[in-house]
Amino acid sequence: MERYDVINAIIKKNKYKSYLEVGTEHGNTFRAIDIPYKICVDPYKQCEDLTHEMTSDDFFKQNEEKFDIIFVDGMHTEEQATIDIDNSFKVLNENGIIVVHDCLPHCEEFTQLRWNGTVFRSIIDLRYNNPDIEIYVVDTDNGCGVLKRGKQTLYTKVNIELAKTYDYFASDRDQLMNIISPDVFIEKYS
Numbered sequence: 776m777e778r779y780d781v782i783n784a785i786i787k788k789n790k791y792k793s794y795l796e797v798g799t800e801h802g803n804t805f806r807a808i809d810i811p812y813k814i815c816v817d818p819y820k821q822c823e824d825l826t827h828e829m830t831s832d833d834f835f836k837q838n839e840e841k842f843d844i845i846f847v848d849g850m851h852t853e854e855q856a857t858i859d860i861d862n863s864f865k866v867l868n869e870n871g872i873i874v875v876h877d878c879l880p881h882c883e884e885f886t887q888l889r890w891n892g893t894v895f896r897s898i899i900d901l902r903y904n905n906p907d908i909e910i911y912v913v914d915t916d917n918g919c920g921v922l923k924r925g926k927q928t929l930y931t932k933v934n935i936e937l938a939k940t941y942d943y944f945a946s947d948r949d950q951l952m953n954i955i956s957p958d959v960f961i962e963k964y965s
Contacts, residue, residue, distance in 0.1 A: 776913070776915040776916065776957045776960075776961075777807075777915070777916050778804055778846070778848075778874070778876050778915075778916045778919050779803075779804050779807035779808060781874060781913055781915065781916070781919045781921070781960065782794075782804070782808055782844065782846055782874050783807070783808060783809055784960070784961070784964040784965070785844060785872055785874070785921070785964060786808070786809065786810050786843075786844060787809075787964075788964045788965075789843070789844075789870070789872070791810060791843035791844050791871075792810065792811050792812060792843055793810065793811075793812045793813070793840070793841070793842045793843045793844070793868075794808055794810045794812065794813040794814070794842060794843065794844050794845070794846070795813075795814055795815070795816070795840075795842040795844075795845045795846070795863075795866070796808070796813070796814070796815035796816065796845075796846045796848070797815075797816050797831045797834075797845065797846065797847045797848065797849045797859050797863070798816070798817060798831070798847065798848040798849030798850070798859075798876075799815040799816065799817040799821075799822050799824075799825055800817060800819075800821055800822065800848075801821050801822050802815070802821075802822030802823070802824045802825070804846065804848065805822065805824055806824060808846075810843075810844075814826040814827060814840075815827065816829060816830075816831050816834040816849075817849075818830045831849050831855075831858075831859050831862070832858065832862075835862040835865070835866070838866060840866065841866050841867065841868045841871075842866055842867060842868060842871060843867075843868050843870075843871045843872075844871060844872050844873075844874065845863040845866070845867060845871070845872075845873045845874070846873075846874045846875075846876070847859045847860060847863060847873060847874070847875045847876065848875075848876040848877065850888075850892075851877055851888050851890070851891060851892025851893070851894055852888065852892055852893055852894075853892075853893040853894065853896035853897050853900075853939075856875065856892075856893075856894040856896075856897040857897045857900060860873060860875065860897060860901070860922065864922075864924075867924075869924070870923075870924075871923065872921060872922065872923045873920075873921075873922040873923070874919055874920065874921055874922075875894065875897070875898065875919070875920035875922065876894070876916070876917065876918070876919060876920075877890075877891035877892060877894040877895075877917050877918060878891075878894055878895050878898050878912045878917070878918030878919065878920040878952060879891070879895065879912060879914065879917055879918025879948065879952065879954070880892075880895060880917070880918075880941070881917075883941045883945075885917075886941055891917055891918075895918070895944060895952070896939045898910065898912065898920050898952060899930075899935065899938050899939050899944070899951060899952070900935070900939075901922070902927070902929065902930040902951065902952070902953065903929055903930055903931070903935045903938070904929070904935075905927075905929075906926060906927060906928075906929055907924065907925070907926065908922055908923070908924065908925065908927060909922070909923050909924070909925030909926060909927050910922050910927055910953055911952075911953045911954070911955050912952045912953060912954050912955070913954075913955055913956075913957060913960045914954050914955065914956055914957065915957045915960075918952070918954075920952075927953070930950065930951055930953075932947070932950075932951075938951060
């Protein structure tokens with residue numbers, strides 16, 4: 776199961792009509808999304824389908840639209856992923872969903888920017904600090920976080936700074952990241 780399969784399943788189940796993609800790169804995910812209205816943002820035009828050639832920060836400053844589903848796959852740092860997630864919630868329709876890519880680096884080497892980066896730490900921060908967001912991560916395609924308004928039990932087993940280390944993440948990732956299997960995801964969205 777690929778990231779676009781996760782996104783398309785959510786779109787189909789919820790009959791969503793609008794999609795925003797943050798971080799388009801070559802457009803592989805964007806082109807695979809089946810929805811009536813879609814736009815994408817990237818600071819570098821590497822895809823002929825790119826609709827907004829600008830940083831996500833600049834896009835969110837000028838944007839006045841709301842979206843049913845938003846895919847966050849921009850710069851792979853904790854700081855930028857957190858900003859993109861926060862900004863996405865501000866333009867998300869009431870029953871909308873945010874999908875965040877690169878939440879499950881499979882080894883410490885993959886926490887470098889050219890791979891998954893430190894996006895997983897943004898999810899950990901939400902698991903610790905926001906009881907009003909329902910979060911789970913589908914264990915597929917480097918981890919697809921699914922976020923929506925709702926309720927969650929906060930993760931409080933250890934200090935958050937320890938939880939954000941790769942060693943701790945690797946030792947308790949299933950609970951820390953609230954991981955579900957692709958099969959459970961398919962059951963939920965079929």
